[in-house]
Amino acid sequence: MKRTHLPLNGLRVLDAAARHLSFTRAADELAVTPAAVGQQIRALEETLGVVLFRRTTKGLELTPEGESGLGALRAGFLQFEESVRAMQAGQSSKSLTIAAPRDLTTKWLMPKLAEIAAADGELRFVLVAADESVDFTEANLDLAIRWGEGPGEHEGEALESEGMVTVERPGGGTDVRIAWAGCLAEDAGALVRVADAGLAIEAAAQGLGRATVPEILARADLANGRVVQVGEPRGSKLGYWLVAPLPQWRQKKVKALVDTLAG
Numbered sequence: 001m002k003r004t005h006l007p008l009n010g011l012r013v014l015d016a017a018a019r020h021l022s023f024t025r026a027a028d029e030l031a032v033t034p035a036a037v038g039q040q041i042r043a044l045e046e047t048l049g050v051v052l053f054r055r056t057t058k059g060l061e062l063t064p065e066g067e068s069g070l071g072a073l074r075a076g077f078l079q080f081e082e083s084v085r086a087m088q089a090g091q092s093s094k095s096l097t098i099a100a101p102r103d104l105t106t107k108w109l110m111p112k113l114a115e116i117a118a119a120d121g122e123l124r125f126v127l128v129a130a131d132e133s134v135d136f137t138e139a140n141l142d143l144a145i146r147w148g149e150g151p152g153e154h155e156g157e158a159l160e161s162e163g164m165v166t167v168e169r170p171g172g173g174t175d176v177r178i179a180w181a182g183c184l185a186e187d188a189g190a191l192v193r194v195a196d197a198g199l200a201i202e203a204a205a206q207g208l209g210r211a212t213v214p215e216i217l218a219r220a221d222l223a224n225g226r227v228v229q230v231g232e233p234r235g236s237k238l239g240y241w242l243v244a245p246l247p248q249w250r251q252k253k254v255k256a257l258v259d260t261l262a263g
Contacts (some may be wrong), residue, residue: 103198
């Protein structure tokens with residue numbers, strides 16, 4: 001018999017009926033009707049080609065054929081339960097693997113995770129550098145953060161931000177614009193170019209020019225005075241999103257992290 005054709009519902013009913021030696025009490029345990037239990041047993045007998053129960057003057061009793069398979073059947077159900085517990089153990093583990101752009105990790109994510117870890121010393125984080133395209137299966141990820149207009153094909157929640165801000169060195173520097181991969185179109189032709197927004201902030205702090213970057217990345221440097229803001233924040237259709245496929249998104253540990261990071 002192929003494993004894919006195992007009559008698991010019928011075997012579950014057989015286990016309950018054999019323990020109670022009563023279709024009625026088995027039905028109560030399984031939250032179905034006695035008639036449904038009888039139908040499952042008859043279908044199982046037809047599939048297996050054996051008689052499993054006989055009715056006698058003393059009530060219901062197992063046949064030798066039915067009795068012979070019970071030990072292995074119950075051991076199998078215990079194995080199923082252990083398998084389910086093993087699969088669910090990841091939800092209660094204290095390890096989370098997160099993929100995020102390198103500049104966001106350095107400027108915002110790592111300080112956030114340090115605060116979270118300080119409140120729970122058992123937490124462990126694995127950080128993976130990633131761009132907009134993330135393969136959750138290949139990287140065994142729990143959560144990713146990516147720059148874009150939305151969560152794409154995954155579940156997601158946006159990180160709170162004021163949009164884009166322009167920053168420069170305190171005391172003013174130069175009107176030269178600093179471009180980075182993903183910068184605003186108006187800055188794309190700038191003479192100073194760097195790899196990402198985090199480096200753009202560093203270039204601005206060193207006096208190489210002005211950089212328009214996601215506010216969330218510049219937040220810490222603005223707060224400690226390494227750079228100053230020029231003008232008002234500008235709204236943007238782009239932003240950072242916490243994303244994950246639905247199975248990961250439903251995990252308690254992932255939801256707890258999302259609530260903390262997005263709150």
